[in-house]
Amino acid sequence: MSEQAAATRQGQPRDPWADLVDYWIDRCERGVLFADVLRQRGNQYHEHMAEQVPHVLSFEAALVADGRKLERPVNYGLVRIEPPQGTVIDPKKRPFVVADPRAGHGPGIGGFKADSEIGVALRAGHPCYFIGFLPNPMPGQTVEDVMKAEASFLEKVIELHPEADGKPAVVGNCQAGWQIMMTAAIRPDLFGPIIIAGAPLSYWAGRRGQNPMRYTGGMLGGSWLTALAGDLGHGIFDGAWLVQNFESLNPANTWWGKSYNLYAKIDTEAQRYLGFEKWWGGHVLLNAQEMQYIADKLFVGNRLATAELVTSDNDRIDLRKIRSPIIVFCSKGDNITPPPQALGWITDLYRDVNDIRAHGQTIVYCVHESIGHLGIFVSGSVAKKEHDEFASNIDFIDVLPPGLYEAVLTPRSEAGSDEAGLIAGDYLVRFVARSIDDVKSIVAPDPEDERRFAAVDRISQINLGLYRTFMQPWVQAMVSAPAADWMRQMHPQRLKYELFSDNNPWLALLEDTAEQIRQNRHPAAPGNPFIQAECKVSENIESALNAAGKLRDRLVEESFLAIYGSPFLQSLVGLGDKDTPPRQRPGEDPEDRAFVQARIADLRGRIAQGGPREAWVRALIFIRLPGAAADERAFNLLRRIREERGGNMTVSQFKALVRDQFLMLLIAQDEAIAALPTLLAGVPAEQRDEALAELRRTILATGLLDEEGQRRLARVESIFGKTIPRSAVQAANASSAGPAEATPLRPRARRRAS
Incomplete structure (x- = not known):
């Protein structure tokens, strides 16, 4: 503890000059340590990119x-x-x-x-x-x-x-x-x-005033710049451009917040910062045609x-x-x-x-x-x-x-x-x-916004065609592979790692100096008024950058809406008919329609087919349908029952069973419930009793059953041939207790109700 901090704790008045000296020493030390972390970041970048398979997995x-x-x-x-x-x-x-x-x-x-x-x-x-x-x-x-x-x-x-x-x-x-x-x-x-x-x-979806990134393609005139970037890369698109686009979304964090957080917490933040920067700086490349497909078909075209x-x-x-x-x-x-x-x-x-x-x-x-x-x-x-x-x-x-x-x-x-x-x-x-x-x-969804983005798509196709006709041959002829590689190395996202690394001879003394400071660190006390003033200045800078970012986003949005909402521009690109949607929703293939009809016919034909297992699952879904929610407790109880019974039904088989019974209830509920006695025909009363007890146990696993659910449970009870006291159901609803006190399964041979 510094003498100034000790004096403050003892109630003595602070010495502003001592505070200033403490703060100035701390600030200089933090500046050196901050620069050294940037140096470590640059070295880490070079080591990471030199790996045969660079990744940041923390698992073998x-x-x-x-x-x-x-x-x-x-x-x-x-x-x-x-x-x-x-x-x-x-x-x-x-x-x-x-x-x-x-x-x-x-x-x-x-x-x-x-x-x-x-x-x-x-x-x-x-x-x-x-x-x-x-x-x-x-x-x-x-x-x-x-x-x-x-x-x-x-x-x-x-x-x-x-x-x-x-x-x-x-x-x-x-x-x-x-x-x-x-x-x-x-x-x-x-x-x-x-x-x-x-x-x-x-890719066109979003809310006004909240999602400005979706306007980027329109404000750049479409995807022709993607093609230009690929040509300048000699057929390679540099992923660093995508990283730069991400960073531009939040100028306050990019230009100030992230760095100041490291500077302010330099004694504790370095490892977390370096760990994230290892991934953030690991830029990768794409083929130009890959990126062009993504831009044309997805980001701009929304197909x-x-x-x-x-x-x-x-x-x-x-x-x-x-x-x-x-x-x-x-x-x-x-x-x-x-x-x-x-x-x-x-x-x-x-x-x-x-x-x-x-x-x-x-x-x-x-x-x-x-x-x-x-x-x-x-x-x-x-x-x-x-x-x-x-x-x-x-x-x-x-x-x-x-x-x-x-x-x-x-x-x-x-x-x-x-x-x-x-x-x-x-x-x-x-x-x-x-x-x-x-x-x-x-x-x-906003139909007018969709028409604007459809106009962007068509303008993009026009601009891309013009670029490919008049500019692309010249650009491709002028850019060689070595020139493209040099431009990638000079990208701002990479250059910052190069400038702050051991490759820079001006930083030769930085490592030793930083290590000496770590061995004899003099942090200012948290209550130092100059530290507090620094934090306040930082907050003001971040607020100003946030305000500038929001102003930029608002101007971009208003410009986009005005330009691509113009009736003249929309008419010029063939979107003048307001009664025709700019983007057609996909229709149904005849094969799909035939499949659905055949599926319905198949399900109807099998409503009365099956046995006690189908009856049990159908009854379970029927009782729970009004609740419009599926609870993990009921499913985990089903799984436990299956394990207790030694059942051999796989998840895929159970999935098919549940889906079939659900769809039968959906397309013909009365007919499906009326068929339950047929599914239970020949099942001994003892097995029906046991299955019904497990059904109740599963139904009440969530502790809740509304009035309609109780009515349906009573109907199923009458079909299975056993009535469970209504008081037990109401008690479960009132207490919201789990199934611990539900009728237990008998420990003898339990074939299947699951």
């Missing part, structure tokens, strides 16, 4: 498949994550596959630390794999080639886990999310549940959500063909992929929930209130909550009936008693049925 991994050896080679690879010591992996659990975005940075952010997407999957006992990539693309590599490689990787994972209880669960972060969704639309047979985190799928993309094999990329549950995780605090862009594809593709059900799809969404874009994959708090619950309940999600749901997470302490231990994690997960209108309230 072994190569399983090399995309460079495929028929259409790509710079992607599949690795198996080695579980940390003490982590037990269940070979019968479905594997998890985590795919990172190739959006300017290198791979590994999905496993950046122990509390991560990979970490929670391993702790839940799942085998885990990771899809990463090298810094340089393979010659001629395309987006479609990457899709085929991802399909090949999943085939390999399925081959390695023949005993797994379900297809692989796949996590796609940011741009890997739309890449995974495109692959799943072409090869739906390879996928289990799909989790897309912070992934943009509807994914309306099934307008067709592969070279003439396969239409229609997201409605995905048969696996889709979990969409997004955040209101994400300024790169806001909720409208993460969820807008749902309102683009489907008229209502019945339309979703007709395609046999299950869609779950979860909207975080505040976390930023990177926090969706990096934040430990998010990993320990949302990602942990998704991993723990992945089989539950897989058996949800077709429809649209919102994942609602309630802390265990607020979920009521759980004496039977049916809540898997720290939160109770419920999947609440939602309508398309619920999603529209988040997406807020």
Whole structure:
């Protein structure tokens, strides 16, 4: 403790000159230490980029498949994550596959630390794999080639886990999310549940005053600058440009906040800062044609959500063909992929929930209130909550009936008693049925805005055509490979690492000086008024930069709306007819309509087919339908009953059973319930009693049953031939207790009610 601080503690008046001296010494020391951390950052950058396979995974991994050896080679690879010591992996659990975005940075952010997407999957006992990539693309590599490689990787994972209880669960972060969704639309047979985190799928969506990034393409005149950047790179697009675009969204943090936070906390913040910068500075490259496809077809053209993309094999990329549950995780605090862009594809593709059900799809969404874009994959708090619950309940999600749901997470302490231990994690997960209108309230679709973005798309095509005709030949002729490489090295995102590193001879004395300061550090006391004044100045600078950023965004938005909302411009590009939507919603293929009709006929024909198992599941769904929510406690009880009975039904088989019975109730409820006695014909009374007891135990696992649910339970009881006292049901509702006191299963041979 300094003499000044000691004097203050003893009640003596502060000496402003002593405070100034303490602050000045501390400030100079922090300046040297700050510069030394930047030097370490530069050295770390050079070491990282010199690695054969640069990544930031904090887990050991072994190569399983090399995309460079495929028929259409790509710079992607599949690795198996080695579980940390003490982590037990269940070979019968479905594997998890985590795919990172190739959006300017290198791979590994999905496993950046122990509390991560990979970490929670391993702790839940799942085998885990990771899809990463090298810094340089393979010659001629395309987006479609990457899709085929991802399909090949999943085939390999399925081959390695023949005993797994379900297809692989796949996590796609940011741009890997739309890449995974495109692959799943072409090869739906390879996928289990799909989790897309912070992934943009509807690129025109957004709210005015909140999501300025969507205007960028229009203000630059479309994608011709993407083509120019690719030509200046001699056929290579530099991912550093994407990183710079991200940084421009938040000038206060980019130009001041991040650096000042390091400077102010230089004694404690250095390692965290260096750890993140290792990933942030690991820039990767894309082929020019890859980036052009992404800009034209997705960012500007927005063709994914309306099934307008067709592969070279003439396969239409229609997201409605995905048969696996889709979990969409997004955040209101994400300024790169806001909720409208993460969820807008749902309102683009489907008229209502019945339309979703007709395609046999299950869609779950979860909207975080505040976390930023990177926090969706990096934040430990998010990993320990949302990602942990998704991993723990992945089989539950897989058996949800077709429809649209919102994942609602309630802390265990607020979920009521759980004496039977049916809540898997720290939160109770419920999947609440939602309508398309619920999603529209988040997406807020605006037909006039859509017409503006359609005008951007057409202007982009015109400008790109003009560039390719009149400028591209000259640019390509002037730029050589060495010149392109030199320009990449001079990019501001790379130059800052070069200037502050041991490659700079002017910093030769910095390391020794910084080490001496660390050995004899003189930090100013926290109560030093000059430290407080410094913090206040920093807050004012950050506020000014935030205000400037908001002013810029408002001017960009107003300019965009005025330019592309002009009736003259819209008429000039063929959008003058206000009665014609600028973007047609995808129609139904005759094959799809025929499939749906055949499926309905098949389900109707099988309503009276089956046995006690089908009757039990049908009765369970019938009783719970009015509640419009699925609770993890009921599913975990079902799983426990199956284990107690030694049942051999896989998750996939149970999923098919649940879906069939749900759809039968949906299309012909009265007929389906009337057929229950037929399904129970020949079943001994003792087995009916036991099945009914387990049905009640499962129904009351959540502790809640409304009046309509009680009426339906009574109807099912009469069909099964046993009446359970109504007082028991009402008592369970009043106490919200779990199933601990429910009628126990008899310990003798228990064949199946599950």
